[in-house]
Amino acid sequence: MKVRKLIVLVATLTLMWGSVAYADSVSQKLRVLINNKKSEEVADGGILVDNKVYISSQVISDKLQAIVVKDDGKAIVYKPNVHMVTSSGPTIFADVQKNDKFKFNTFIQVDSLKTDISALKLAIANPYGEETLIEQRRSGDSDFPNGKNDFWITIKDISYNFDSVGAYTLRFYVKPAGESSFQVVSEKTINSK
Structure with missing residues (x-):
């Protein structure tokens, strides 16, 4: 009985670790550089998921001086x-x-x-x-x-x-x-x- 519980526990931990490692490889935090200047770098300002770049609406608002309005499940950017x-x-x-x-x-x-x-x-x-x-x-x-x-x-x-x-x-x-x-x-x- 103890061996069976040990096998189930090891299998569960292996699956959990594999899922975390897979999720980490699918998404990646990005530094965002405005006008390619180190002085205007925003650490963790974006994320890469499935080769698509997502940038924080706060970065867009603050660094690009755009108006970001969140409305009905969408973000609208006005520049x-x-x-x-x-x-x-x-x-x-x-x-x-x-x-x-x-x-x-x-x-x-x-x-x-x-x-x-x-x-x-x-x-x-x-x-x-x-x-x-x-x-x-x-x-x-x-x-x-x-x-x-x-x-x-x-x-x-x-x-x-x-x-x-x-x-x-x-x-x-x-x-x-x-x-x-x-x-x-x-x-x-x-x-x-």
């Missing part, structure tokens, strides 16, 4: 074309000197936004990642682009002190209608030297 220009008076700029206190505005052009949004905002992050909200607009505001696929907005003038050397990042966010969080759709770098 609007967004351009930002910063100007101080009549001068367009992308570089500043350390300790410059600039009064500037941002012009944002959005094309091909194929989904409704309920809010948008612009923020600036210093070289240490600390973010400051510049402006936010919500659906229902008189200056909100309700129901438009293509629109242009000018963000009000702000005064900002570029008190550190490094890259400052302007981030333009939208909140898809029915979603609870903002998603970045464009970034622009201002370098402080």
Whole structure:
């Protein structure tokens, strides 16, 4: 009787180990490199299953600055074309000197936004990642682009002190209608030297 139980136990463990080894060989975790740059690598950002690559919707949203909406068992990806220009008076700029206190505005052009949004905002992050909200607009505001696929907005003038050397990042966010969080759709770098 003991021999029979031992044989059944060994057979069961062999089948379980074989199944785990087979499952591991069928799927493989992948590192995802954006624009083939090591600095923008996302460890475990994707998986390879049956020679098909699957990439996390979070990677698509964060790294490719696309809007990902999960709806009724599917993920829908929207990638609007967004351009930002910063100007101080009549001068367009992308570089500043350390300790410059600039009064500037941002012009944002959005094309091909194929989904409704309920809010948008612009923020600036210093070289240490600390973010400051510049402006936010919500659906229902008189200056909100309700129901438009293509629109242009000018963000009000702000005064900002570029008190550190490094890259400052302007981030333009939208909140898809029915979603609870903002998603970045464009970034622009201002370098402080």
